[in-house]
Amino acid sequence: MVRISIREVEDKQVVRLGGYLDTPTTPEVEKALAPLLENVDKDVIIDCIELDYIASSTLRLLLKILKNAKKDGHHVYIRNIDPNIREAFQLTGFINLFEEL
Numbered sequence: 001m002v003r004i005s006i007r008e009v010e011d012k013q014v015v016r017l018g019g020y021l022d023t024p025t026t027p028e029v030e031k032a033l034a035p036l037l038e039n040v041d042k043d044v045i046i047d048c049i050e051l052d053y054i055a056s057s058t059l060r061l062l063l064k065i066l067k068n069a070k071k072d073g074h075h076v077y078i079r080n081i082d083p084n085i086r087e088a089f090q091l092t093g094f095i096n097l098f099e100e101l
Helices: 023-038 056-071 083-092
Strands: 002-009 012-021 044-054 076-079
Touching: 002 023, 012 023, 023 056, 044 056, 044 083, 056 076, 056 083
Parallel strands: 012 044, 044 076
Antiparallel strands: 002 012
């Protein structure tokens, strides 16, 4: 089950990821993240507190958000990464791309 919410908190977009974000759920994830995949007009915090699994296809979507943010001078932070999710970020090298809170 995919659980994704985006809300504004203190002039930042907070993206809360939850559930099992595998390859078959990528279209659903992409639809939920569509506003940030098109335009990032403030800093973004990606909160992984409820995330059970993340596939490389979803990581690519996060990379697109990062690229959109950086081109306009914004930052993307990541927080609440459990050890299993951290391993996925480390294996792909993504851990070095995002600022960690």
